[in-house]
Amino acid sequence: MAASADRIGQIVDDYIRLVGxxxxxxxxxxYAADATVEDPVGSDVRTGHAAIREFYAGLEGLEKETRLITSRIAGGEVVxxxxxxxxxxxxxxTLSPIDAMTFDDSGVITTMRAFWGDGDMVIS
Amino acid sequence: MAASADRIGQIVDDYIRLVGxxxxxxxxxxYAADATVEDPVGSDVRTGHAAIREFYAGLEGLEKETRLITSRIAGGEVVxxxxxxxxxxxxxxTLSPIDAMTFDDSGVITTMRAFWGDGDMVIS
Known part of the structure; x- marks a missing residue:
């Protein structure tokens, strides 16, 4: 059974809060133990907790805030x-990507792919 | 070689104009001859021009308009x-999906997946 829409919405909320x-x-x-992260799409895919931790560790200590703009949940997936x-x-x-995530039955993220390009970063 | 970002942006513009x-x-x-359409994500996948034409034929004759809200192009794909x-x-x-598309080297759509749920339709 796929993760429920409620569970997926909760993970997205948690994800955005924790990235902030x-x-x-x-x-x-x-994330699942063998999850993959491709951020941005087209870059090398990181696989597993150690590689994923390294990616997010780069964000720690930065002064930042995050907010959800909109989400669409369908078929056990979300963008x-x-x-x-x-x-x-x-x-x-300011960067505003569109992320795509899939989940396993237990409700953890199995894949995350972040769509954004250099032109989507605004510096002010 | 993947479709260029310029070409992908052009296809998205054409697609939204023609759906309207x-x-x-x-x-x-x-679309490519063997392209697939999954709209909404989680429903049966339509494969090939005949099945895809049948899907869009259902929209013909309706009074409708479309507009792009935002797009993100990365790695030869777009959402x-x-x-x-x-x-x-x-x-x-009013329905505002988030669509994901991939392309072949010649710049036609190979897959389209539309993320939306019943709760994303607004009737006024």
Whole structure:
């Protein structure tokens, strides 16, 4: 049985909150042990908790906030548009990817693919 | 070589314009001969021009308009959020899916997957 829409919505909310203010370990706990992350789509795929932790560890310690713009859940999968705003010095970096996620029966993320390109980063 | 970002952006523009005011044949011409359409995600996958034409033929003759909300192109693929507004009698049906598309080297669509659920249709 696929993860329920309610469960998927909860994971998306948790994911966006934790990318904004959580630790890499907390984010990794949302993923299956053999999950894959492709961020951005077209880059090397990271497989498993250690590689995924390394990816999110790069975000730790940055001053940032996140918010969900919109999501669509269908067939046990989700795509969602969200925004991550990072401040460094006197600059603000705003990136708003559309992420696609799949899940296993127990309700953890099995694949995450983030769609964004260089042109989607706004610096102000 | 994957389809270029420019070419993909052009296909998305054409697709949204033709879903709004084109014929099923014009839309089908954007697809590869053995392309697949899963709309919504989780429903039966339609394979090939005949099955895809049948799907879009159901939209012909409806009074409707479409607009692109936002798109993200990465790694030769695209996800895009758009809106389709259909009027029937005194009712307006607004659906805003997020579609995911892949392409072949010649720049035609090989897969289309539309993410939306019943809760994403607004009737006014």
């Amino acid at each position: 203010s959580g630790t890499a370990d907390e984010i990794v706990a949302l 969602f548009h969200f925004e991550i705003i990072t401040r460094a010095g006197d600059k603000t970096y | 005011s084109g014929t099923a044949d014009e839309i089908v011409a954007l 895009f959020h758009f809106e389709i507004i259909t009027r029937a009698g005194d009712k307006t049906y």
